Amino acid sequence: AQSVTQPDIHITVSEGASLELRCNYSYGATPYLFWYVQSPGQGLQLLLKYFSGDTLVQGIKGFEAEFKRSQSSFNLRKPSVHWSDAAEYFCAVGPFGNEKLTFGTGTRLTIIP
Amino acid sequence: NAGVTQTPKFQVLKTGQSMTLQCAQDMNHEYMSWYRQDPGMGLRLIHYSVGAGITDQGEVPNGYNVSRSTTEDFPLRLLSAAPSQTSVYFCASSSSYETQYFGPGTRLLVL
Numbered sequence: 001a002q003s004v005t006q007p008d009i010h011i012t013v014s015e016g017a018s019l020e021l022r023c024n025y026s027y028g029a030t031p032y033l034f035w036y037v038q039s040p041g042q043g044l045q046l047l048l049k050y051f052s053g054d055t056l057v058q059g060i061k062g063f064e065a066e067f068k069r070s071q072s073s074f075n076l077r078k079p080s081v082h083w084s085d086a087a088e089y090f091c092a093v094g095p096f097g098n099e100k101l102t103f104g105t106g107t108r109l110t111i112i113p
Numbered sequence: 114n115a116g117v118t119q120t121p122k123f124q125v126l127k128t129g130q131s132m133t134l135q136c137a138q139d140m141n142h143e144y145m146s147w148y149r150q151d152p153g154m155g156l157r158l159i160h161y162s163v164g165a166g167i168t169d170q171g172e173v174p175n176g177y178n179v180s181r182s183t184t185e186d187f188p189l190r191l192l193s194a195a196p197s198q199t200s201v202y203f204c205a206s207s208s209s210y211e212t213q214y215f216g217p218g219t220r221l222l223v224l
Contacts (some may be wrong), residue, residue, distance in 0.1 A: 009153075041187075043203065044156075044215040090155060094213075100146060100171060101205075101213060103155040 002027045004091050006104035013081050014112050021076040021107050023091030033074040034092040034101065035065055044090065050074065061085070086111045115139050117216035119204050125222045126194040127148045134189040134219050136204030142214075144207045145187040146171070147179065149200040150218075156203065161185055 003026045013019050025031055032051050036044040048059025055067040065076045074091060088108045094101040120135045138145065146161040149172075158171030159177040168179050176198060178190040187206075191198060201220050207213040 004155075005130075043217045046212045047151075049212060094158075099158075100158050100161050102158070103148075105153060105155040 002031075002093055002102045004093050004102055004104035006018050006089075006107050008107045008109045009105070010110065012110040012112060014082055014108050019076075019078045019085070020082045021091075021109070023074045023076065023104060024072050025074060025091070025093045026072065027093050029095070030091050031074075032095065033065075033067060034094070035059065035063070035074075035076050036090045036092060036103075037061075037087045038090065038106075039087045046090075047076070055088070075108055081109075081111055083111045083113070085109060117204055117206050117214050117218035119202075119219050121219060122217070123220045123222075125224065126191075127224050128195060130194050131190070131192050132194065134191075134202055134204075134221070136187045136189065136216060137185050137186065138187075138204075138206040138214070140206060140208075140214065142183060142206035142208050142211075143184065144213075145181065145211075146205045146207075146213070147177070147187070147189045148203045149173065149198075150203060151200050158219065159189065159202075191221075194221075197222045199223045 005024045034049045035047040047063045050067045088106045090106045091104045092101040117138045143164045147159040148156040150156045157173050161180040164166045201218050204216040205213040
């Protein structure tokens with residue numbers, strides 16, 4: 001069965017500091033990996049996705065993620081966070097068709113001035 | 114394109130009542146899914162569809178029914194609402210290799 005673990009429930013970062021959100025997955029086949037962001041009361045917005053090829057993927061809003069097959073990880077990074085990055089972040093894994101994603105429990109990001 | 118639309122935005126039900134959450138997409142996507150989001154649990158898949166006339170169960174299907182008579186619509190039915198179904202419900206659609214697009218969500222409160 002597929003699963004996603006986001007070990008950090010809540011992270012607090014100073015504005016301008018770097019950020020890394022952790023994601024570990026378990027999947028029996030080639031994983032298709034995603035990071036979504038959710039602002040309070042809003043739906044989910046895709047930050048980036050990995051299907052194949054280059055293991056370092058660039059997304060929107062200056063985010064990037066690195067796929068490491070040997071570690072079953074897909075960590076999200078940003079070199080310098082902005083106050084507007086405060087939100088909840090979800091990592092997800094799914095099959096080729098994307099019709100049934102498995103989500104992690106999310107990491108809530110707080111930005112302090 | 115309106116993308117993925119969901120109605121209603123918010124609903125209050127009494128235990129035992131039935132209702133249908135509507136979901137529609139105008140992107141001609143073959144895949145559609147329903148998730149529920151509960152605090153500390155992320156999103157969990159309820160039901161999904163890979164095309165008109167084809168549906169299957171996800172992780173938490175009990176208490177919910179779906180059907181897909183057209184490509185555009187994928188309604189979620191609660192036959193007899195229970196307090197445990199209080200949640201935020203998201204509909205999503207996608208095509209192969211493509212991103213899942215999410216609707217704005219429906220907040221459901223069952224008293």
